[in-house]
Amino acid sequence: VAPGTRDTLIDVAAGLLDEGGVGAVTLREVGRLAGVSHNAPYKHFANKEALLAAIAARELESQAAALTAAARERSPVAVLRAAMHRYLNWALEHPARFKLTFGAWSEGSDELAAAANAAQTVMIGMVATSQEAGVLPPGDPVRLASLLRALAHGAADLASTGHLRADGKGNADAGQLIDDLFAYLRSAASSGPPTRTGGRTRRAR
Amino acid sequence: VAPGTRDTLIDVAAGLLDEGGVGAVTLREVGRLAGVSHNAPYKHFANKEALLAAIAARELESQAAALTAAARERSPVAVLRAAMHRYLNWALEHPARFKLTFGAWSEGSDELAAAANAAQTVMIGMVATSQEAGVLPPGDPVRLASLLRALAHGAADLASTGHLRADGKGNADAGQLIDDLFAYLRSAASSGPPTRTGGRTRRAR
DNA sequence: ACCTGAACACCGTTCAAGT
């Protein structure tokens, strides 16, 4: 099933993105490598930004698919941890795609929002299951899932741009940070009876 | 003391960056607003990227200065928490500067590395003091400081690009995530005797 | 030491056509 010009354009653009960053993906070069004229892309995308958004959407969908596929494994915490490590590896192996995916689309394209929502819903479910198992502390699962996502994203972003090895000697590995967080959360989960309501954390809902 | 052309150029470029993003800062417009020719900037910066790096360096220095200034306050944890909230607010109020500051400079400019190092050294010191006070769990302070930094950065980046309110109803506030992390860490710190060496976390050093 | 004006190569986008 011949890929179709549209998918070819996205493939070519993603390749240019990987090689030379977002600055290297130019509509003229995309058209040239795809074997069409330099403005044929305008028949498939409204403009350059729309082409870039299509790359981001494809990345996000692939990410969400990998997450749901991994959900049939061991314990939900193990799946969560593996998902965060996969997220980190994705950022390290394809830094330009990672930067692009979480870049421009503040006003953008329902595809992106849908894919992001799907992934997050799966994550929230796994967090809730882990809380019931007593291996994550109680509280609003949405909020706790956001905490996990924020750490994974921050570690991935800092690591992919080299901002995590700022000290002289030992470099803090991004993967360690993920494991450390889970260890702290597990420790916090078993520090007090899960049913108590007062104190250190406001309960949502 | 008249600002000097170089500083004027940086000011103008930062203004354009705030208004229209990195795409809006063009050497020609910078020159026009600064009252010089469209290529006078080349007498002060090697190229456009160098001008952008100068903005990033100024932001990072101001950030480091604010951190060291705040270090003369209450408890070190309070200072740490306040610093992370300030980091978050900076990202929300100046998203383009935030994105730029942690963007391109993988090979770059000693100013940036120096400013980043200074800020992190201060953070590590406060973490170590907090650990001795028993309000943060023991372990390598560099590693724990990286964890805090990664969460602050991830929450700030996701929040500044609107990726934290992906669910339908309640939006997870980025500031809450910071407070949550400190609560979990405090809970983990008091869950076991600080001196025990085995188990959940490998000790560094 | 700092600035200017012209010039070059390149890019995003548009438009009038072509099949």
Place this chain on the structure above:
DNA sequence: ACCTGAACACCGTTCAAGT
């Protein structure tokens, strides 16, 4: 429905001068 070629406005960068 999809593609092409010419054209326009804009940008980063360079160069030969000017003071």
